[in-house]
Amino acid sequence: MPSINKSVWRRRKLEFWDRLWEDLEIGYLDEDLLPVLIYFYTDKEIHTLSSCSGRIILADSTFPWSREESSVVYKKHSPIDVSEILGIIKKPSVRRLWLNVTGPIIHVSTTNIDTADKILAIARNAGMKHSGILSISENKGIILELTTGVKLTHLLRSRDELVTDIAKLDKLVEIANQVLYEGKRILCRLFVDLRENMPFTPDETIIDDLRRRGLTPENLSPPSYCRELL
Amino acid sequence: MPSINKSVWRRRKLEFWDRLWEDLEIGYLDEDLLPVLIYFYTDKEIHTLSSCSGRIILADSTFPWSREESSVVYKKHSPIDVSEILGIIKKPSVRRLWLNVTGPIIHVSTTNIDTADKILAIARNAGMKHSGILSISENKGIILELTTGVKLTHLLRSRDELVTDIAKLDKLVEIANQVLYEGKRILCRLFVDLRENMPFTPDETIIDDLRRRGLTPENLSPPSYCRELL
Numbered sequence: 092m093p094s095i096n097k098s099v100w101r102r103r104k105l106e107f108w109d110r111l112w113e114d115l116e117i118g119y120l121d122e123d124l125l126p127v128l129i130y131f132y133t134d135k136e137i138h139t140l141s142s143c144s145g146r147i148i149l150a151d152s153t154f155p156w157s158r159e160e161s162s163v164v165y166k167k168h169s170p171i172d173v174s175e176i177l178g179i180i181k182k183p184s185v186r187r188l189w190l191n192v193t194g195p196i197i198h199v200s201t202t203n204i205d206t207a208d209k210i211l212a213i214a215r216n217a218g219m220k221h222s223g224i225l226s227i228s229e230n231k232g233i234i235l236e237l238t239t240g241v242k243l244t245h246l247l248r249s250r251d252e253l254v255t256d257i258a259k260l261d262k263l264v265e266i267a268n269q270v271l272y273e274g275k276r277i278l279c280r281l282f283v284d285l286r287e288n289m290p291f292t293p294d295e296t297i298i299d300d301l302r303r304r305g306l307t308p309e310n311l312s313p314p315s316y317c318r319e320l321l
Numbered sequence: 322m323p324s325i326n327k328s329v330w331r332r333r334k335l336e337f338w339d340r341l342w343e344d345l346e347i348g349y350l351d352e353d354l355l356p357v358l359i360y361f362y363t364d365k366e367i368h369t370l371s372s373c374s375g376r377i378i379l380a381d382s383t384f385p386w387s388r389e390e391s392s393v394v395y396k397k398h399s400p401i402d403v404s405e406i407l408g409i410i411k412k413p414s415v416r417r418l419w420l421n422v423t424g425p426i427i428h429v430s431t432t433n434i435d436t437a438d439k440i441l442a443i444a445r446n447a448g449m450k451h452s453g454i455l456s457i458s459e460n461k462g463i464i465l466e467l468t469t470g471v472k473l474t475h476l477l478r479s480r481d482e483l484v485t486d487i488a489k490l491d492k493l494v495e496i497a498n499q500v501l502y503e504g505k506r507i508l509c510r511l512f513v514d515l516r517e518n519m520p521f522t523p524d525e526t527i528i529d530d531l532r533r534r535g536l537t538p539e540n541l542s543p544p545s546y547c548r549e550l551l
Contacts, residue, residue, distance in 0.1 A: 092434035092438075154471075154499075154500065155472065155473065156471060156472065187496070204322035204457065205322065208322075208456075211455075211456070221466075222455075223453030223454050223455045223466060224453050224454035225453045227434065227438065236453060240386035241384075241386060242385065242474055243385065245474070245475050246475050246496060253486065253489070254486060254492055255484060255486065256483065256484060256485065256486045262479050262482060263476060263484055266479065270384065273384065
């Protein structure tokens with residue numbers, strides 16, 4: 092196992108911390124994810140990377156997982172309404188048109204296997220059952236992906252042919268919103284588990300910076316959709 | 322990181338090896354997966370656990386990922402035909418009826434991080450992009466899940482309401498079979514990569530046992546569906 096270069100890793104952590112607040116300012120970061128990410132940063136041996144709180148998309152692509160030759164024609168991190176997507180669905184697609192719903196995905200970096208193990212235990216306990224270590228490298232540390240089995244990949248149309256009955260779209264949208272909600276529910280459980288368990292070792296630099304922003308690890312608000320869920 | 326108990330791990334490996342051949346005899350093991358699994362066993366520091374070559378199922382469940390209160394009403398590891406599933410789809414379901422297609426999933430155990438890293442590199446190179454380390458324990462070793470993004474979870478019906486147009490079922494089945502095939506294609510690439518790279522350290526006990534069964538690491542046949550793919 093490569094040994095982690097702590098000073099390079101530390102520099103990266105502080106860069107990611109600054110970027111988090113920039114992303115928040117420009118609206119690039121899903122605001123509901125912020126408190127969960129902050130909890131990770133309050134630990135000296137942890138930072139986060141690209142993350143998503145869960146979303147509903149319409150994708151024009153050959154397969155739901157296609158990246159190349161794929162275009163996202165609609166995207167939302169909150170429940171959708173039939174009227175929002177009906178126009179898109181009625182039009183012919185270039186490839187196939189998919190309704191994809193995904194649960195939360197959080198990428199985390201840590202400096203040691205013990206912390207990785209603890210994070211994985213918390214994530215699995217919250218319902219992120221498909222979490223694991225993706226890679227271990229000297230400069231980037233131990234990279235974890237925290238993820239759920241919450242997923243919908245439904246075929247709406249194949250080019251000029253509708254596969255899903257448009258008269259039943261309300262039912263499908265209702266279920267897609269439920270799938271999104273199942274993912275958010277897991278994120279709320281993660282918030283609660285992190286609030287109880289974090290930090291393992293406090294990162295005073297981060298906690299000081301939080302205070303300057305008017306926040307403390309003790310007074311972070313849960314994501315908005317958790318109020319009805321917790 | 323817990324240190325692996327090599328003698329316990331070794332005993333477990335030999336038990337899993339015996340079980341592999343028992344499972345094959347009783348038809349419990351997907352035969353097409355066998356050569357891939359054998360390659361892993363020929364390395365002294367690796368064994369496999371529960372695995373699947375990819376499959377198409379019809380599930381009666383609230384969500385595609387539900388385990389409890391879920392029943393698999395149809396399952397096949399090879400392409401399906403509309404006529405095989407039409408009868409099921411026409412009948413009301415207890416919960417919701419899903420058409421789920423999954424790519425290959427292979428669970429592997431190894432005794433050290435270096436081997437884990439090498440396996441992950443081979444798996445990702447073959448297209449198993451969502452592979453990672455699930456856990457590390459003294460007796461079970463480092464457990465990896467090798468898995469793909471190949472997945473379809475399509476809503477067919479919600480109790481007594483059909484959501485998918487039954488007149489378009491042939492199109493959906495065609496695409497479901499393509500999804501299955503995409504998974505098998507990745508499994509073939511994995512077979513080829515393992516053939517080139519395995520074993521890192523030969524396991525003479527396993528290789529001797531293979532010879533007694535009339536097989537050698539050099540003469541393993543690729544999975545049947547690879548002949549048209551390779």
